[in-house]
Amino acid sequence: MDYLPIAVALIATASSIAIYYYLFTRAKKPCPPNLPPGSLGLPVIGQSLALLRAMRGDGGGRWIRERIDRYGPVSKLSLFGTPTVLMAGPAANKFMFFNSALSTRQPPSVQRILGKNSILDLHGADHRRVRGALLEFLKPDMLKMYVGRIDGEVRRHLEENWAGRATVTVLPLMKRLTFDIISALLFGLERGAARDSLAGDFVRMIEGMWAIPVNLPFTAFSRSLKASGRARRVLEGITREKKARQLEHGHGKASSNNDLITCLLSLTDGHGDQLLTDEEIVDNAMVTLIAGHDTSSILMAFMVRQLANDPVTLAAMVQEHEEIAKNKADGEALTWEDLTKMKFTWRVAQETLRIVPPVFGNFRRALEDIEFDGYFIPKGWQVIC
Structure with missing residues (x-):
């Protein structure tokens, strides 16, 4: 055919x-009065294609600067099917992060991929409830338990993909390493076919998040929605298995073998009921995977690039790690105390974040008509800063 x-x-x-x-x-x-300068462009498409082209060529920052030069620090456009206001500058950042009339909702296309119950799309009491639950998993006492497991994933990754090779392509390897670590810590998913399948679906999900939201069979967005459905079914199955295991053995306190899903299933409200629904757990496991993956992998890839071009800093960092290695037995895993000694390494990471921020921008949604810098922002419009 x-x-x-x-x-x-x-x-x-x-x-x-x-x-x-x-x-x-x-x-x-009717057109609201005093909208920011700029154009919404064509319906659905807007300026999405221009932005995506710029980002593929690592020119996202240049694209924003050109808009600022043309329209000023506040302008309107349309991204991923939604009217949007682009802001820039310290005042815009303060307005963005401290204004209760702006919620953390993502573009509708992203919501369709990640789910409607993620922390990115909640506000008020629901946002506080989910945020509190996720912070239980990220408490220092919990994080200390994960260092050894992360160390094991890193060692295996280096032995399989780096050892004995003259050259490596860093970014894809950093992405797979980050995915493997997150899969182990968030889902308790061991190495094997299930993890490999989820990794492939995860790549397709990411591709659709930065694509024109047209759900036709040959589009990246359509492939992303299908991949999201498959990934969601995997996480739903993992959640059911862990919930059944908890009911069989009793809830009990989280241990070093617990992952994010197990931790969230164990949390209860004041009446003894499960704090988050199974759907909320799956949606927030999805968004935590996305949020932790690209930021961490991009940071590590750029750290490698910066160190490759700065032998003095690299030598100082290696020396710091060798001092720690002197007190470790052969093959002994790193501990939380070892990480606290990596002060120079931490400064290198912070400087890399400053030079090359891994996040393009933050989206918010106007919950009501608001005003910034004399410009009107209608209720329901996106704001990106």
């Missing part, structure tokens, strides 16, 4: 609907 005519027909139909909406439906809506 020849799918080309069908694809052409679908594109033509979608284009006709978009043009009708733009010329007749949207044109009838």
Whole structure:
């Protein structure tokens, strides 16, 4: 069967609907006064393609600077199907993070991939409840338990992918290492076919989060939604298994073998009921995987690049690690106390974060009509800073 005519027909139909909406439906809506300068562009597409092209070429920062040069530090545009206000500068950051009229909701397309119950899309009492639950997993006493498991994942990764090789491609390896660590700590998922399958679906999910939100069979967004569904079913199965195991053996306190899902299942409210629903646990496991993956892997990749070009800093960092290694037996895992001695390494990481921030920007959603720098931002619009 020849799918080309069908694809052409679908594109033509979608284009006709978009043009009708733009010329007749949207044109009838009154334009709020004093909107920021700029253009919303074509429906659905907006400026998304231009931004995605810039980011593929590592030019996201340049794209933003060009917008600022053209429109100033506040401008309107459309990203991923939603009207958006782009802000820049210290005052914008303060407004973004300390304004109760702005929620942490992500673009609708991202919500469809990650789920509607993630901490990124909640506010008020629900946000505080989920945030408190996630912080239980991230308490220092819990983090100390995970150092040895992380050390084991790193050792295996280096032996399999780095040892004996003259050259390596760093970023893909850092992404896989980060995924393996997160899979072990968050889901208790051991190495094997299930983890490998989830890794493939995770890559497709990421590709769709930064894509035009058109759900047609040949689009990245469609592939991402399908991958998200498969990943969600895996996490739902893991959650059911761990919940059944807890019911069989009793809840008890989290131990060194606990992962995020086990930890969240063990939390109860004041009435003894499970604090988070199973759906909330799965959605927030998904978003924690996304949030922890790219930031960590990109930071480590850029640290390698910075150190490769700075032999003095590299030598100082190696010396710090050799001092720690002197007091360890052969093959002995690192401990939390060992990490606290890596003060120079920590400063290198912080400086790398300053030079090359791994996060492109933060999205918020206006819960009501608001104003910034004399410009009107309608309720429901996105804000990115």
